Amino acid sequence: MNTTKRKRLEAKGWKFGNASDFLNLSPEEAAYVEVKLELSKRLQATRREKNLSQEQLAQLLKSSQSRVAKMEAGDPTVSLDLLVRSLLALGASRRVLSRMLA
Amino acid sequence: MNTTKRKRLEAKGWKFGNASDFLNLSPEEAAYVEVKLELSKRLQATRREKNLSQEQLAQLLKSSQSRVAKMEAGDPTVSLDLLVRSLLALGASRRVLSRMLA
DNA sequence: TGACTCTATGTCGGATATGACATACATTGA
DNA sequence: TCAATGTATGTCATATCCGACATAGAGTCA
Numbered sequence: 001m002n003t004t005k006r007k008r009l010e011a012k013g014w015k016f017g018n019a020s021d022f023l024n025l026s027p028e029e030a031a032y033v034e035v036k037l038e039l040s041k042r043l044q045a046t047r048r049e050k051n052l053s054q055e056q057l058a059q060l061l062k063s064s065q066s067r068v069a070k071m072e073a074g075d076p077t078v079s080l081d082l083l084v085r086s087l088l089a090l091g092a093s094r095r096v097l098s099r100m101l102a
Numbered sequence: 103m104n105t106t107k108r109k110r111l112e113a114k115g116w117k118f119g120n121a122s123d124f125l126n127l128s129p130e131e132a133a134y135v136e137v138k139l140e141l142s143k144r145l146q147a148t149r150r151e152k153n154l155s156q157e158q159l160a161q162l163l164k165s166s167q168s169r170v171a172k173m174e175a176g177d178p179t180v181s182l183d184l185l186v187r188s189l190l191a192l193g194a195s196r197r198v199l200s201r202m203l204a
Numbered sequence: 205t206g207a208c209t210c211t212a213t214g215t216c217g218g219a220t221a222t223g224a225c226a227t228a229c230a231t232t233g234a
Numbered sequence: 235t236c237a238a239t240g241t242a243t244g245t246c247a248t249a250t251c252c253g254a255c256a257t258a259g260a261g262t263c264a
Binding site for chain 2: 239240241242243244251
């Protein structure tokens with residue numbers, strides 16, 4: 001089983017629990033994952049508040065529905081860059097991002 | 103002149119000024135750049151506080167001195183992911199990251 | 205039922221970021 | 235002066251991420 005696949009499956013597990021143990025992640029790896037998952041969650045929440053479908057958000061971002069779905073699912077192939085860009089595109093400011101991590 | 107080169111040169115310009123105007127960036131693009139540059143700055147500050155050379159930090163990150171230099175220089179080829187991972191590796195917590203953006 | 209909308213997931217070729225290397229420059233100290 | 239140390243910058247092959255596409259599943263409405 002390759003690493004990519006494993007990480008994807010492990011990501012599933014993260015849905016319940018709080019993304020730190022039952023995987024042998026170092027504290028900083030865990031924090032990194034936690035940040036990404038938090039932003040994933042916030043992205044979905046923000047999109048729903050604005051009553052946008054994934055398809056509509058995808059257009060706004062010049063991306064695709066499938067990538068938006070992956071972003072919201074916390075797929076490991078989604079970068080922090082893309083998450084942050086997306087939140088900014090939805091109107092979040094730097095300060096709002098800061099609050100999301102607090 | 104290709105886009106990659108242009109962005110690199112523009113990054114130089116960011117050293118003075120505050121990364122928003124004199125480049126025709128949309129507000130969210132500007133915010134994105136601003137976030138990256140802020141983290142770049144913080145990375146360098148944190149490294150120096152710990153009295154580490156770029157080479158030493160590179161070893162810690164399993165990266166290379168040149169990449170650390172690029173991170174600190176705000177080179178556009180450096181991702182937010184790498185910046186965040188690096189700060190976490192230097193001991194910054196999610197909350198500290200939050201404060202850095204505030 | 206079936207059409208429609210929204211979301212999830214797998215895959216793929218092309219785009220971008222990566223570590224590594226070479227090399228130049230700056231500073232320090234002997 | 236020279237060597238040592240630290241930093242900057244360009245390049246490259248490879249790894250990783252990207253948008254796009256196909257397709258499946260769930261929910262809604264007539």
